[in-house]
Amino acid sequence: MNPHSRRRFLAGSALAASAAGLGLSFPGRLLAAAEPPAGPLLTRPIPSSGQRLPVIGAGTSGSYDVAFDSPEYAQLQETVKRFFEGGGSVIDTAPNYGRSDEVVGRLLAEGGWRSKAFLATKIAADSAQAAKEQWAQSLRRLRTDKVELLQVHNLRDWRRQLPYARELQAQGGTKYVGVTHYTDAGLPELEAILRGEKLDFIQIHYSVNATGAAKTVLPLAQDKGVAVIVNRAFDDGRLFAKVKDVPLPAWAGEVGVTSWAQLFLKFAISHPAVTVVIPATGKPHRQVDQLKAGRGPLLSQAQQQELVQRFTA
Numbered sequence: 659m660n661p662h663s664r665r666r667f668l669a670g671s672a673l674a675a676s677a678a679g680l681g682l683s684f685p686g687r688l689l690a691a692a693e694p695p696a697g698p699l700l701t702r703p704i705p706s707s708g709q710r711l712p713v714i715g716a717g718t719s720g721s722y723d724v725a726f727d728s729p730e731y732a733q734l735q736e737t738v739k740r741f742f743e744g745g746g747s748v749i750d751t752a753p754n755y756g757r758s759d760e761v762v763g764r765l766l767a768e769g770g771w772r773s774k775a776f777l778a779t780k781i782a783a784d785s786a787q788a789a790k791e792q793w794a795q796s797l798r799r800l801r802t803d804k805v806e807l808l809q810v811h812n813l814r815d816w817r818r819q820l821p822y823a824r825e826l827q828a829q830g831g832t833k834y835v836g837v838t839h840y841t842d843a844g845l846p847e848l849e850a851i852l853r854g855e856k857l858d859f860i861q862i863h864y865s866v867n868a869t870g871a872a873k874t875v876l877p878l879a880q881d882k883g884v885a886v887i888v889n890r891a892f893d894d895g896r897l898f899a900k901v902k903d904v905p906l907p908a909w910a911g912e913v914g915v916t917s918w919a920q921l922f923l924k925f926a927i928s929h930p931a932v933t934v935v936i937p938a939t940g941k942p943h944r945q946v947d948q949l950k951a952g953r954g955p956l957l958s959q960a961q962q963q964e965l966v967q968r969f970t971a
């Protein structure tokens with residue numbers, strides 16, 4: 659953390675501490691009075707095609723695994739409505755996320771959103787036959803005849819499944835292909851695949867408390883012209899426990915940030931290799947908040963470093 663940023667962070671903490679002492683709640687809001695900037699979401703190009711994607715997408719793991727016609731499903735209807743109305747497009751799901759595939763398929767059909775969605779799903783299988791059956795099932799559940807992105811889940815059986823994904827790409831079943839992982843443990847193999855294979859996308863974990871991808875994989879993806887989707891930007895939600903009642907840095911207002919969720923997402927998209935971040939939520943108000951991260955200035959190097967030091971110390 660540079661001394662200037664550190665001073666401002668500490669000054670912010672002191673102000674918040676005194677606000678808390680006076681019995682005021684949400685002291686962070688006092689420190690970030692500026693409203694997030696309005697206007698369209700930032701977009702980034704997919705290097706292999708030039709197609710631009712809004713930088714804030716939606717994950718579905720857990721948050722979309724709900725029963726049809728439950729109160730949670732009704733909340734998701736509103737969440738997805740706000741996602742598309744707010745300029746979102748990328749939705750990431752997988753055949754092994756419980757009911758998520760079916761829920762996404764029904765939400766998109768009901769809302770008439772399919773044509774606005776950049777739909778990303780996965781192959782999570784260990785044999786050619788299992789992958790073929792799973793793909794047919796995914797299309798049925800997603801209520802579509804093609805997806806925008808098909809990813810090999812967690813590098814599983816990738817030597818067999820990546821060629822299969824390319825086969826489906828050649829047949830028009832998917833526009834793009836990629837591979838995913840979700841922890842630093844997958845980075846060495848991901849790096850080897852990036853060096854040896856032609857990919858449109860990779861999907862990886864990158865967050866204020868897990869920056870291993872920035873060492874090699876993110877710069878390599880940039881060099882190779884591969885789009886990057888960031889998963890687990892909230893560390894599966896665990897980061898929120900660490901910032902409960904903690905004020906935002908004093909400089910948050912300068913970058914149009916009014917919540918920790920926005921700051922965690924803005925951190926992810928501030929890396930120039932990142933194309934889109936896919937936070938999950940099933941709550942409409944959180945969805946609206948997340949979309950605010952895709953507007954206004956990005957974080958400076960010093961601001962990014964300050965956050966990393968804070969969350970990895």
Ligand SMILES: NC(=O)c1ccc[n+]([C@@H]2O[C@H](COP(=O)([O-])OP(=O)(O)OC[C@H]3O[C@@H](n4cnc5c(N)ncnc54)[C@H](OP(=O)(O)O)[C@@H]3O)[C@@H](O)[C@H]2O)c1
Binds near residue numbers: 716721811892895898
């Ligand atoms: N190997 C892979 O391919 C792989 C692995 C992991 C993830 N992914 C993809 O990446 C997406 C994102 O990762 P993730 O879902 O694991 O983790 P995440 O986006 O880091 O965190 C999602 C969790 O944070 C909670 N949350 C969201 N906003 C919040 C807020 N403002 N305050 C408190 N809690 C909040 C959500 O709960 P609510 O729903 O209650 O808001 C949810 O439980 C996944 O959904 C999936 O699509 C892919």
